[in-house]
Amino acid sequence: MAQTTPALSTRIIAGITVPDTPLITKALAYARSLMDDQGYHHVVRSWLTGMAIISHLPTSMTASIDLEAFAIANLLHDLGWAITGDVVSTDKRFEVDGANAARDFIQREVEGSQGWDAHRLQLVWDAIALHTTPSIARFKQPEVAFTSLGIFAELAGPTVAPEGTISKAEFDGIAAEFPRANLKEYVRETMCRLCRTKPETTYDNFVGSYGERFLEGFSLEGKQQIDKLESVIV
Structure with missing residues (x-):
C-alpha cells in the first residue's frame, strides 16, 4: 500500500x-x-x-x-x-x-x-x-x-x-x-449559473450542454467548435 x-x-x-x-x-x-x-x-x-x-x-x-x-x-x-x-x-x-x-x-x-x-x-x-x-x-x-x-x-x-x-x-x-x-441538483444549478452569467465560456465544453437542456433560450447552435472551424477553414 x-x-x-x-x-x-x-x-x-x-x-x-x-x-x-x-x-x-x-x-x-x-x-x-x-x-x-x-x-x-x-x-x-x-x-x-x-x-x-x-x-x-x-x-x-x-x-x-x-x-x-x-x-x-x-x-x-x-x-x-x-x-x-x-x-x-x-x-x-x-x-x-x-x-x-x-x-x-x-x-x-x-x-x-x-x-x-x-x-x-x-x-x-x-x-x-x-x-x-x-x-x-x-x-x-x-x-x-x-x-x-x-x-x-x-x-x-x-x-x-x-x-x-x-x-x-x-x-x-x-x-x-x-x-x-442534493449533489446532482447543486452541480446542475452551478453549471446553469455559468451558462447564465458567462455563456461564452460554455460553448466549447460540457457546461453548455447543461444550458441547452435546462435553460430556456440557451442554445449552442452556431457556437460550437465545429461551427467556428467550418466558418474559418480555407
Missing part, C-alpha cells in the same frame, strides 16, 4: 490518511472562505477520494507523487464556482479561473515561492485546468491524472475507480463527514 511522502506529517480526515502541511491547512481555509457548503464539501471529498485511491495502489506507482501539490489542486479545483471574492473572471472557463486562483494562492502564501518551483506550480495549474478533460488528463503526470480520476469518482461513485482502490465503506465514510445532499 502506498504511503504518504515521509517528509510530510499526516492526519486522518473521515477515515482517510492525508498529508498535513501549513499550506494545505491554508488551502482548506481559502476554499471554505470562497465556496458555499456544497461546493466546499465537494472539493474536500474529491481530495479524500483521490487519496483513498492512491493509498491502495502499489508504491511503485505512487511513491513519486507530490501529495502536497495533489492536495492543493483538489482543494482549489473549483474556485471557478466561487460565490464571493474576486477569483471568478467574466471571460474564462471555470477550470481556468480555478487554476489561475490556485497558482496565485501558492505564490501569495509561500514566501518567495520557497519549495514551489515552476514545475510544481504547473502541476497544480494543469491538474485543475484539465480535471474535466480525462481523455487528456490521464496521459499527464500522476498528480494531474489522479486529480481528474478522484473528482470523477467523487461524483459518480467508487465503481468508476480502478477495482480495489476505494471501498464503499471509505466512500460512505467520507460522505458521512462531508454530506452529498
